[in-house]
Amino acid sequence: MKGKRIENGDLIKTLDVYLKETRGILFAFDVENKNYKTKMFKELPKDIRFLNPIFYVNSSIYLRRVFSESIKIVAILRPCETRAYVELTKLSQIESRSVICGSFDCFGTVSSKKEDFSFPYDPRELKVFLESSGLVRYACQVCGHKEGIFGDFGLRYDKEWNLWFIPYTERGRVLFDLIPSEETEIPFELEVKEKKDETTFKTSLSEFRKDFERCIMCLNCKNMCPVCFCVDCLFNTLEYLPKGDELINTILRCGNTELPKNVEIYHFIRMYHVSQTCVGCGSCEEACPQSIPLTKYFKGISGRLQGIFDYLPGKNFDEKIPYTTFKEDELPYAED
Amino acid sequence: MESGINIVGFACSYCAYKASEMAGSLRLKYPEGVVIVQVPCSSRVDPALIIKTLFEGADAVFVAGCHPGDCHFIKGNYYTRRRIYALKEMLDAFSMKGRLKLFWISASEARRFVEKVQEMYSQIKKEKDEG
Numbered sequence: 001m002k003g004k005r006i007e008n009g010d011l012i013k014t015l016d017v018y019l020k021e022t023r024g025i026l027f028a029f030d031v032e033n034k035n036y037k038t039k040m041f042k043e044l045p046k047d048i049r050f051l052n053p054i055f056y057v058n059s060s061i062y063l064r065r066v067f068s069e070s071i072k073i074v075a076i077l078r079p080c081e082t083r084a085y086v087e088l089t090k091l092s093q094i095e096s097r098s099v100i101c102g103s104f105d106c107f108g109t110v111s112s113k114k115e116d117f118s119f120p121y122d123p124r125e126l127k128v129f130l131e132s133s134g135l136v137r138y139a140c141q142v143c144g145h146k147e148g149i150f151g152d153f154g155l156r157y158d159k160e161w162n163l164w165f166i167p168y169t170e171r172g173r174v175l176f177d178l179i180p181s182e183e184t185e186i187p188f189e190l191e192v193k194e195k196k197d198e199t200t201f202k203t204s205l206s207e208f209r210k211d212f213e214r215c216i217m218c219l220n221c222k223n224m225c226p227v228c229f230c231v232d233c234l235f236n237t238l239e240y241l242p243k244g245d246e247l248i249n250t251i252l253r254c255g256n257t258e259l260p261k262n263v264e265i266y267h268f269i270r271m272y273h274v275s276q277t278c279v280g281c282g283s284c285e286e287a288c289p290q291s292i293p294l295t296k297y298f299k300g301i302s303g304r305l306q307g308i309f310d311y312l313p314g315k316n317f318d319e320k321i322p323y324t325t326f327k328e329d330e331l332p333y334a335e336d
Numbered sequence: 337m338e339s340g341i342n343i344v345g346f347a348c349s350y351c352a353y354k355a356s357e358m359a360g361s362l363r364l365k366y367p368e369g370v371v372i373v374q375v376p377c378s379s380r381v382d383p384a385l386i387i388k389t390l391f392e393g394a395d396a397v398f399v400a401g402c403h404p405g406d407c408h409f410i411k412g413n414y415y416t417r418r419r420i421y422a423l424k425e426m427l428d429a430f431s432m433k434g435r436l437k438l439f440w441i442s443a444s445e446a447r448r449f450v451e452k453v454q455e456m457y458s459q460i461k462k463e464k465d466e467g
Contacts, residue, residue: 204431234384242392253342253393268387272426301429305422323422326414328404334421336398336437336456 003166003186004179011155011163014178015074016044027063027075034118038062040073050076050155051126053119055109055137058226058283060084060094060101067095074175075101078109080143080281082151083314084226087277090321093229100171102153107131108140111286124161139282139295149192150314158187166190169317199307201300208264208297214290215263221284221294222270227277227313235266271301276322277313278302341369341461344389345398345453346381347441349374350408352400354443364450367457369395377401379412383423390435396460398437400449406442413440434459 018024019042026041029052036052038059039045060081066073077085082103089096107127110117114135120126130136140146148154153172156164164186167176219235222228234240241262242250251257280299288294306312308331309322347353353374359366375381378401386397399420401413420438427436437456441449 201429202431203429208430240384240388246392250392262391265388265391268391268426269384272383272387272423275422275426301426304429305425308422308425309418323415323419326411326418328414331417331421334417334424334438335440336452 001166001186001191002183003164003190004176004181004183006155006163006165006179007181010179010181011050011165012044012048014175014180017178018074018175019043022072023070024072024074025066027059027073027077040066049121050104051107051123052078053107053109053126053130054112055140055282055286056112057224057286058084058279058281060088060226061224063099063101064088064093064229066098068098071098073099075099076104076155077101077151078106078281079103079145079148079150080106080279081226082148083145083279084277084281086151086314086317087227087279087321088229089317091227091229091277096171096317100153100175101151102155102172102175103148103150104155105148105157106140106143106146108136108143108146110135111137113286123157137282137286138293139280139285139299142295142299143280144195145280145312156190158190164190195312199304201304203297203300205264208267211293211297212263212267213258214292215267216290217263217266218289219266220287220289224283224287225270225274226281226283227274227279228270230273234269241265267297271298274298275302275305276309276311278306279313341367341457341464342394343367343370343396343398343453343457343460344394345370345372345400346375346378346385347372348378348401348408348413349376351402351406351443352378352439352441352449355400355441355446355449358443358446359450362446364446366450366453370453370457377407377409377412378416379409379419381416381420383419386423386436390432395464396435396437396456398439398453398456400439400441400452403440403442434463 029036029049030039030045031047031049036054058081059077063085082101085101088094108130120129148156152169154166165179167173278298282295284294311322356372378399381399389397401416404413407413424436427433439452
């Protein structure tokens with residue numbers, strides 16, 4: 001695989017040239033009073049950061065709201081955000097022609113619920129700081145895909161902390177060609193390797209009920225999930241949950257019902273619906289006001305279900321989502 | 337229901353539902369607690385419906401469709417196979433494995449339909465009696 005080594009300031013210069021030439025828009029992070037903000041820029045800001053150690057929301061949900069024929073949007077995001085972007089282009093939620101989205105190596109993130117910290121700018125120091133702080137979110141601790149190998153291009157650090165620009169698609173090549181340095185073979189450690197999530201998650205209904213008894217059905221996890229995109233979601237109104245006679249019958253049949261009623265129905269359905277596209281970013285947990293360990297369940301279940309079809313969400317643009325395709329000769333044990 | 341066991345079945349109207357009708361005309365008996373919902377194709381069954389059914393008091397759910405390759409809509413049951421298999425895997429993670437079953441039953445297999453349903457019923461009954 002070929003790539004270009006980025007010398008000091010080359011990346012910023014390239015982006016500047018690209019934005020000016022094509023009237024493009026940059027989608028990246030900016031620092032304001034120690035807080036990292038996701039912003040869209042017409043021109044390059046003074047204090048631009050590519051590594052964002054604070055996790056608020058999976059930024060790809062904002063990409064759903066922008067599309068244009070003539071203006072290109074360049075986004076440099078975390079691997080999990082880029083994977084969600086790839087999944088959303090498959091689901092026709094993002095117009096991929098108007099977006100060039102690349103992933104930057106990630107060292108883990110801190111929850112935005114924590115107090116303010118000033119993070120070092122240098123990537124080496126940042127990595128050490130995050131590792132020693134013990135504040136890294138659960139989703140990032142268990143994440144096995146922190147390398148920038150997703151999307152249209154990747155920005156990655158090698159062993160000596162040199163930054164490399166590696167294009168993966170034609171759209172990424174447009175930016176790649178603007179970088180002044182020579183095209184060379186990338187170091188061995190940056191080659192893309194096949195990786196699989198562990199697939200042995202096992203729990204029980206009683207454990208699930210114990211963890212989710214605090215749920216207040218605010219639906220924040222649904223609203224903040226990047227891949228939970230349906231406009232006509234079953235749970236936009238609470239019509240899908242039992243009400244009226246149905247509810248009375250449920251109580252008569254089951255003996256009792258807990259309030260808020262049927263959190264299992266909501267979470268199970270959501271868990272199933274996102275099971276193939278879940279990238280394990282943990283923004284559901286981040287959005288939860290009750291601090292329910294959602295990532296544990298969602299990542300565990302989706303890891304298992306993706307394992308059946310050997311599917312990794314966000315790996316490439318052409319692979320179809322398993323539920324939307326099939327093979328004639330497969331799953332011989334499906335029938336009971 | 338007398339026995340207190342509720343099983344809801346989603347049956348494809350072109351095969352499994354026909355098989356259940358045929359079982360009726362052959363005077364074959366299957367347990368009272370089994371309620372069949374007729375659906376145009378087994379791929380019409382959104383897993384959301386199954387989850388809703390399970391958590392609103394059904395002891396178990398089965399989905400019955402045509403044998404792979406025999407779908408009236410050419411490829412509907414291939415999608416069913418992927419979806420229901422994945423849902424079973426998910427329920428397995430919550431230790432609820434036996435509560436969802438997938439059957440392939442063609443329109444002429446009335447006996448097979450009754451056998452499968454009977455077997456499922458007795459298994460659920462056994463599990464319920466054991467607590």
